[in-house]
Amino acid sequence: DAGVIQSPRHEVTEMGQEVTLRCKPISGHNSLFWYRQTMMRGLELLIYFNNNVPIDDSGMPEDRFSAKMPNASFSTLKIQPSEPRDSAVYFCASSLSRVGNTIYFGEGSWLTVV
């Protein structure tokens, strides 16, 4: 079975440019999470969707970040404009929204903003 698929795997962009990260969750999963991982702050939950609806986006650092889930099989995380401090690994994860179900992570998108 295909796992959570993220793209791009690696992205290097210049400050001020728009960055779009993409995620395809595991088929049948109805919860989707975007995480950011940095050395300073570890793994942080940015936003959580349930049945394509954003449930909690309080983890999104600022208005430059936005996330959408137009359908059950696709989500995007956009940063506009990007800044060097946005450099991090961004993980998408999905699960069935029942208590105790394992969250499956994608392989991550490595973002470097120079």
Place this chain on the structure above:
Amino acid sequence: AQTVTQSQPEMSVQEAETVTLSCTYDTSESDYYLFWYKQPPSRQMILVIRQEAYKQQNATENRFSVNFQKAAKSFSLKISDSQLGDAAMYFCDLPPLVCVGNMLTFGGGTRLMVKP
């Protein structure tokens, strides 16, 4: 709010020896689930073991086991017969039942080094 604390930023173990990674947490929930994830250098997070809080029996998965002490809110991971492939970051996770506020659901991680 829920918190997860991993007090050991780094640990090292000799190959074939046993090592224990600590995790403490705080939650007001009575029923919850705890997880340990492994993140090798490739960055892919892998589920290691899962513990249901209402079960008194400690979870075990091959060489991995937990010491779950609910009253003390402690959830340590024991790795027996350590192998070179066990070298990775290990994250303790207490997923929230409801996403409320800006919660860091993972502990800070413990980097495990395995010496040959």
